[in-house]
Amino acid sequence: xxxxxxxxxxxxxxxxxxxxxxxxxxxxxxxxxxxxxxxxxxxxxxxxxxxxxxxxxxx
Amino acid sequence: xxxxxxxxxxxxxxxxxxxxxxxxxxxxxxxxxxxxxxxxxxxxxxxxxxxxxxxxxxxxxxxxxxxxxxxxxxxxxxxxxxxxxxxxxxxxxxxxxxxxxxxxxxxxxxxxxxxxxxxxxxxxxxxxxxxxxxxxxxxxxxxxxxxxxxxxxxxxxxxxxxxxxxxxxxxxxxxxxxxxxxxxxxxxxxxxxxxxxxxxxxxxxxxxxxxxxxxxxxxxxxxxxxxxxxxxxxxxxxxxxxxxxxxxxxxxxxxxxxxxxxxxxxxxxxxxxxxxxx
Numbered sequence: 001x002x003x004x005x006x007x008x009x010x011x012x013x014x015x016x017x018x019x020x021x022x023x024x025x026x027x028x029x030x031x032x033x034x035x036x037x038x039x040x041x042x043x044x045x046x047x048x049x050x051x052x053x054x055x056x057x058x059x
Numbered sequence: 060x061x062x063x064x065x066x067x068x069x070x071x072x073x074x075x076x077x078x079x080x081x082x083x084x085x086x087x088x089x090x091x092x093x094x095x096x097x098x099x100x101x102x103x104x105x106x107x108x109x110x111x112x113x114x115x116x117x118x119x120x121x122x123x124x125x126x127x128x129x130x131x132x133x134x135x136x137x138x139x140x141x142x143x144x145x146x147x148x149x150x151x152x153x154x155x156x157x158x159x160x161x162x163x164x165x166x167x168x169x170x171x172x173x174x175x176x177x178x179x180x181x182x183x184x185x186x187x188x189x190x191x192x193x194x195x196x197x198x199x200x201x202x203x204x205x206x207x208x209x210x211x212x213x214x215x216x217x218x219x220x221x222x223x224x225x226x227x228x229x230x231x232x233x234x235x236x237x238x239x240x241x242x243x244x245x246x247x248x249x250x251x252x253x254x255x256x257x258x259x260x261x262x263x264x265x266x267x268x269x270x271x272x273x274x275x276x277x278x279x280x281x282x283x284x285x286x287x288x289x290x291x292x293x294x295x296x297x298x299x300x301x302x303x304x305x306x307x308x309x310x311x312x313x314x315x316x317x318x319x320x321x322x323x324x325x326x327x328x329x330x331x332x333x334x335x336x337x
Contacts, residue, residue: 008120015085019120030085033122035183037154045154045186052184 003047003054006039026057064285070326071318072287072334074111074147074266075104075307079293083121087296087303092121098136103308104291105144108315110331111172112137113147113289116163125152125159131166143328145337147172147210150198153180153188160194161201171337173202174236175209177218181243192221199228208337210266214238215245219258232264234335236289239277240270247273249280256284264334270294275313282318287326290314 008020015030022036023029031039038045047054077100078091091100094116101112114137116129124130134146148163148170164173175198176190202209211222213235226233237255239247245255247269259265266289267281274295278288290310298304298313315325326334 017084021083021085021120022122032081032085033083033117034081034153036122038183038186043152043155043159050154050183050186055185 002041003039003051005054005057006036006047024053026053061285062283065283065321065323068322068324069285070330070334071282071323072111072266072326072331073109073311073314073318074113074287074289074291075101075109075311076113076268076289076291076293077101077104077307078115078117080115080117080123080149080151081293082296083117085121087292089304089306090292090296091307092117093119094132094136097133098140100307101137101144102140103306104311105141105328107308107311108318108325109144109307109311110326110328111145111147112141113149113174113291113293114170115149115151115293123152123155125155125162127162127165130163134166134170145172145328145331146170147174149174151176151188151212153182153186157194157197161198164198164201164205164207169205169207171332172208172210172234172335173198174212175199175202176212176214177221178214179243180214195221195225199225203230208234208335211235212238213245213255214243216255216258219255223258223260226260226263231336232262232334234264234266235259236266236268237281237286238268238270239273244270247277249277252277252280252284256286268294271297272300274310275317278314279317279321282314282321282323288314288318 005026009023091097116124180188266287268289269277
């Protein structure tokens with residue numbers, strides 16, 4: 001199950017994209033594509049284990 | 060590769076790392092992500108002096124992709140737009156299952172080269188790309204089966220140990236990419252480049268990859284030491300401090316200019332194939 005802090009957006013105050021991209025509502029920022037795989041629990045990745053943003057937000 | 064090679068004016072191979080898989084347009088909007096964008100960037104990089112393009116594949120939204128068909132789309136787009144450039148597919152993939160890591164090797168035709176990560180690499184706060192010896196051996200075996208020359212990614216001195224241990228299994232000449240930056244890569248300082256180069260056996264060709272602001276000085280030093288240079292937006296988002304790079308070609312052109320000023324001609328793809336015996 002994807003991270004509850006994951007959203008997909010086209011823009012924020014500093015960016016505008018042609019497609020929706022991974023946005024972290026915990027740190028209020030678009031995230032790197034590699035980190036987006038963690039957000040999505042894709043491949044062997046797990047946001048609860050591998051994401052410091054999630055872990056900090058859940059403290 | 061030695062200082063004597065520099066003095067002899069041996070051609071320098073420039074690799075353009077066009078897109079990568081870590082950051083994307085959120086970091087620099089000029090970074091190519093789609094196959095068409097990567098193809099255009101490859102053509103411009105080749106025109107600027109790159110003889111090798113290092114390729115990753117992505118999904119439509121910029122996120123990473125490892126499947127053969129995604130790499131096929133990128134490779135086709137690059138081949139359709141370039142003259143003679145050498146394609147080098149990445150087999151890197153933090154967090155990707157081992158079974159997926161070989162997928163970029165299975166395009167038709169196979170790439171002439173592929174990267175081979177030589178050991179563990181930390182990512183973020185809680186993640187490590189393991190790159191076990193078993194995975195390295197499996198990827199290398201498939202590269203050998205398909206006639207693909209590996210570029211050994213030496214993220215630190217320990218990975219040089221790992222590389223030296225398999226040197227006899229490599230086709231001549233072994234090609235090592237010395238990586239400098241933060242975290243588990245080698246500390247980016249000239250003395251560490253010298254140390255790594257001094258530990259290379261005769262007959263090894265080396266390339267220098269340095270992240271961010273270290274790209275220009277350490278690749279320049281590598282050229283002086285007889286090595287080759289990798290530049291591009293995968294490794295460095297900026298042209299100079301505070302100024303985002305406009306394109307991969309802009310970074311390639313600068314390194315080509317540096318090489319020419321220093322007296323080493325820039326290798327054509329044909330010359331790169333001759334040096335690396337592709």
